[in-house]
Amino acid sequence: MRRELSIDIETYCELDIRKVGAYRYANHESFEILLLAYAYDDEPVSIIDLAKGEILPLFLIHDIQSEDITKGITITAYNANFERTCLSSFFGQKLPPNAWDCTAVWASILGLPNTLGKVGEVLRLEEDQQKLKTGKALINYFCKPCKPTKRNQGRTRNLPEHDPEKWELFKEYCIGDVIAERAIRRKLKNFPMTDTERELWLLDQHINDRGVLIDQQLVSNIVDYNTEHVAVLEAEAIEISGLDNPQSLAQLKGWFLKHEGVEIKSLTKDTIPELLERTDISGNGKRLLEIRQELSKTSVSKYDAMQRAACDDDRIRGILQFYGANRTGRWAGRIVQVHNLPRNSDDIDIARELVVDGDFEMLELLYPSTSRVFSELIRTAIVAPDDKSFVVADFSAIEARVIAWLAGEKWRQDVFASHGKIYEASASQMFKVPLEEVTKDLRQKGKVSELALGYQGGKHALIAMGALDMGIPEEELPELVDAWRKSSPNIVKLWKTVETAAIKAVREHRPVTIQYGITFIYEKGILFIQLPSGRRLAYVKPELKRGNFDKLALCYMGMDQTKKIWTTQWTYGGKLVENIVQAVARDCLGVAMLRIDRSESPIVMHVHDEVVCEVEDQMTDLVLASAYELMSQPIKWAPGLELNADGFVAKFYQK
Template sequence: MKVSGLSFDQGGWFDVYAIAMYDRSKQELSDKMKDLTHLDNPGSVQQIKQWLADNGMEMESLGKKEVAAAIKSAPPELADVLTLRQQLAKSSVKKYQAMKTAVCKDGRAHGMFQFYGANRSGRWAGRIIQLQNLPQNHMPDLEQARDIVKSGDYEMVSLLYDDVPDTLSQLIRTTFIPRPGYKFIVSDFSAIEARVLSYLANEKWRMEVFNNNGDIYCASASAMFGVPVEKHGQNAHLRQKGKIAELALGYGGSVGALKAMGALDMGLTEDELYPLVASWRSANPNIVQFWWDVDSCVTNTVEKHIRTETHGIIFSYKSGMMFITLPSGRQLSYVKPRMGYNRFGSESVTYEGVGQNKKWERIESYGPKFVENIVQAISRDILAYAMKTLRCCETVGHVHDELIIECDPRVSLEVVCEQMGQTPPWVPGLKLNADEYECRFYMKS
């Protein structure tokens, strides 16, 4: 019998013990904060910022990154307050409450994925519990921590783990389990967007890296700096630069994208950022050309209402809409496109849609941004193709480029991986690779 939804670990640990532990920990942390600051409401951002200012530390924001950076240089007494603030601000544990309200009569959560929820790419969007943004788990003793929380022993949890909210946060994934007598196989595509982008742009050296199961971060750094780079060998220090460049620059990003991706936090200096952008673009000329080929096609289609094509992607205009036809045959739609001006005063394509403020508005765009939509949309179609290929299995969840399969213990991990890695017929020559693991509760391996 086919099942749907994700099953929760029954027994009350996540909807009773985890929530109770978080509430108790929050109260203890709040009491410590009051003792250190003598504030009436230590949870108030304004009061904390004022207290820090009175003690010689001006902070414009108490965001996660800003607090983490400030702790490194703060005097011990201020660092203690900032650490407590960081722990009190942990909001992901509220997902336990969402889980409690999401459990249906069959002990499973349903309706957690909205079809075509991401309107630019057509990807599924997370709903209710939001599996797409669950905290990752990095604890070496994850199962032990899970068992202790399940026992309800708060004193043991607080004794063994310095940060109780963070521990509970990392355990959120583990509340999802297969039904009795089954196991989870979690399989996800490796570097799917980088593979699709390289394939569409015909950036051959990158495709060779993927075809040979190489490390794209090392290969990218090697291409950028003209020296061999090995993960644990020669010029290994350059791999980090290759990684941040790969993550930030594939869709026209520049210095701002590197900063947003945390380049400065990773040890890069301000002076290194623009040369890094230039090096990456120089090493990937076909990708850069792909951006502007798409930009030209979009502009011509919008201005002249004609059909254009580049790199196997078709652009057309009909009834006040621009359509981008993907290799799969699916179309992306853009409402009432026209030429306008972007925030920098340059001419660009604009269209109507839901903006960042969740309001219907006119949105500006350009070649690299359309490339991002195209690549993510094709990646989504590849995932959908994999789900059809594995239709004999019970896929109970999918997160970005990952499938969560609930199956009989006899099902082969290797076979599932092989099936998921099959290339759709509409992207011939694209080499896919899937990483997989099996588990008795959901986790990030």
């Protein structure tokens, strides 16, 4: 019979884990484990006070160091990657993830919050099972450096002997984490992770353990140049204005009112260009605005993050979070946020070479905006080692393919089975012209419509996708919406079908199945949407309420991503279709990643629908061809879904 070993640790390090990530944190010279609380199955929780010299028992060391889950022990923790990474550093050996389970992932799969305390609140754990409210203060006291003061005799760290009472409370807090994690795990055991998801999580852990190499020369050159550049601009602004802090919005507003007689309400990327066009602002005033504009573009925060998070081998690890988007199950970016990096220009190789050489004089001559260049170079800071290259392969128009397949929109499926030019084909359908007669203007309208309207979006969705910036008159937008919907009646029908099925499942508490086995299931206070892959999306505490226009609508409990609070979320057919389509696309990526991993091509990163492998130079062509084939192969649970892949080989990451 398998035994479960629940673990929680408390640690100290001079570094801020939120800024450097778990891997850099755990391998810093100042890192140490202070406390380790553990329990087997339902036994009482024990705690080892490592900070005060206690040692781990041999049986516990043996079980933690188990390399295979088949040995009879499953190690569980909330955010297991942290415990595993820290214990790897503690033991001086890499602990593979095979024997570990992550309760945080289980919670995310069920649509619950991603912190232990908040999950406990949502699941209404009993008082002694919830995290102590004083936990944050105790962590700040013992786990982080402190500011030297006369009161603390100038020390930079708080040790147990500095406040024995707090230390005993901290030990209770650590024990409480194990109790809470174990209680959460019991509550979630009715909804275990599928074998496929566990296999993907294990692959995710290996990918994060590998990490990606950073070109430290490029990164440090940009950070150093930016520091000097900002200092020069700030000095010029001080000379012009006489202000103590020319980056202060309040001081700038006061200066413009006093010296220019102009009242400024805001200084943003949208308002500054308008102010620069005004004739009642002097040359000095306009120069201050230009400096403000340039300073707003000179952020090198991602380069700073790369420097901070790089381990001793110049690799950054832990940049992907499994099930980071718990509405769809997609991965989320961490530390450097590789999911929202700017695209590269065609001449990026030249700019990159100049930066690596430190030739910023030539860079400034060739490029009018160094800030734009630095923005585009972020991707290229991720590099392959000298004897290796990146093989990058990605799905072509995966979401458009999935929604066409799910809706049974035949003309779209025919496009993907042939030429694949969906923007031109959409314009052809919308405006009733032959494909070969689609003009550049019509293609633009087809493109923005495709990007904005697939999930029941309307005029405002087109505007958000940049329709007005493309020069499309606002009065034409309703016509675009109408033309797109008329050209894709089965997608419009899918919105209604999905909404009706979800509402029916919640109202009648019984399963409702639509095409491709997509099933809406109400079970134990959760609405599940079972996908073709068998994976299920979760919507906690679904309810039917009257919404806009007194229409019956579906709502559920979830995290408000703006306010970061657990609250009521409203949804509708198009939004549910978006969740389903993105989740199916994510499952396609999962299948592709497992296939590629089994082919022994080491994945070091993946972004959206793109997989990045780090391969020996002599193997790149073979691996790229293999990746194309593996990503384009049919998927058993998606009969008729047309998939295709594209890609390239490069010494640095780019797009």
